[in-house]
Amino acid sequence: MINVFQPSLGEEELAAVREVFAGNWIGRGPRVAAFETAFADHLGVGREHVTSMNSCTEATFTALRLAGVGPGDDVVLPSVSFVGAANAVAAHGARPVFCDVDPRTLNPAVADVARAATPATRAVVVLHYGGYPGEVAGIARWCADRGIPLVEDAANAPASTVDGRACGLFGDFGVWSFDHGKIATAVDGGMFYARDPELVRRARKLAYLGLEEVSGHERAARAADRWWEVEVTSFSRRSVLNDVLAAIGAVQLRRLPEFLARRAEVVDRYDAALAGVPGVVTPPALPPGHRTSYYFYWVQFDSGVRDAVAADLYRAGVYTTFRYPPLHRVPRYGSAAVLPGAERAAEHTLNLPLHQGLSDEDVDRVVRELRAALERHVDPMG
Known part of the structure; x- marks a missing residue:
């Protein structure tokens, strides 16, 4: 896994x-x-x-x-x-x-x-x-x-x-x-x-x-x-x-600098491999002057296939998740808020593996399995 x-x-x-x-x-x-x-x-x-x-x-x-x-x-x-x-x-x-x-x-x-x-x-x-x-x-x-x-x-x-x-x-x-x-x-x-x-x-x-x-x-x-x-x-x-x-x-x-350097390489590899793939959107570019720690790499899907793609990836030995489920939906907090941005993100976003222990082969495998799952679940005719 x-x-x-x-x-x-x-x-x-x-x-x-x-x-x-x-x-x-x-x-x-x-x-x-x-x-x-x-x-x-x-x-x-x-x-x-x-x-x-x-x-x-x-x-x-x-x-x-x-x-x-x-x-x-x-x-x-x-x-x-x-x-x-x-x-x-x-x-x-x-x-x-x-x-x-x-x-x-x-x-x-x-x-x-x-x-x-x-x-x-x-x-x-x-x-x-x-x-x-x-x-x-x-x-x-x-x-x-x-x-x-x-x-x-x-x-x-x-x-x-x-x-x-x-x-x-x-x-x-x-x-x-x-x-x-x-x-x-x-x-x-x-x-x-x-x-x-x-x-x-x-x-x-x-x-x-x-x-x-x-x-x-x-x-x-x-x-x-x-x-x-x-x-x-x-x-x-x-x-x-x-x-x-x-x-x-x-x-x-x-060791944090070496961890960050490798995570940046993983992100670059994901960005290059997923650029232009139909049905998937990669993280937005950072504004000028901003530096990230590369903690999450998230992709978003145009259609409602996120859950099916995640399940296929898991069966293929790739663990993904969504952090963090919207808290306004948690009944214990008693919120009646309607938050369309958070709700859209929650339905379309998936966090792919991202850590400094990933090899290039691991990243390629994640991309390969993601592409295969998209082909199974995304209608090419729209």
Whole structure:
């Protein structure tokens, strides 16, 4: 089976884990700190602006909490988005208000966000679909003009930029994922960014049970009496990263440029092989100044054959998917929105395999099976 996502892990990662084991400290420690510093350097910000967490979803929960989201508030987010973002809104007692997306880029425009906004809008969350930045700069300006915090879900976009500025830094908060399916993985884990370093300090406490950030060892070294006692500043969960995962993540972050280079080659091969194929449309070109992370490669079909094509591909050993099913259709969120762009995208879009482990032969096989499926299901007479 050719997988739609697949990690690239090897001897470097194993060596990093062995070092952690040899040091006899596997919890949150020096390797977490080093990983946070490396990621801050990757973004071009100081380490005081970032902190790690055990998942991107937890980072989203934290961002909304620090944005002051609560009961009676509305939070605007694209319907084509990860379920964790909507859950984070609803878990705070707020109402997810879903906005439409462009049916080709699957990202919201400024006008989509503006149409969905209400007088009760407390925050906006945007996703960079497949690593494409979208209109994030314009949405950030729209939010800033109205004093509405913007949370960027940059899980798809660890290396995406607009005019050299990293996605995740346009809003008040940014969150990233290092789970098993991401370009650079730590097996699991996430990263949190805030423009205000004070909010990062608060986030660190929230991520560790609301405790002050002084360990027992540090208290003992200062000859503090009863260093084992704790000071609780908030009723919070435990959602920290550990040194084992951080060691893997640090290696993967160093390898990110090579991963991106190979993914770009795969995308170019898909583009060339699928150009002009009747009945299928490849991703749109990036606007000037935009750089993608090549997380998704999506094709769209002119007619209603997507599901049949996906089934044929699966039977042929090619796993595909559609990320992300529109959230306004999920009954639990209670939305009555009619969003034609998201709905069209949901019926016509398919994510093909895209990861750095694909060989040229794998890509050729995907294309060959896709063409065969189209020939079976698309009427040549229209």
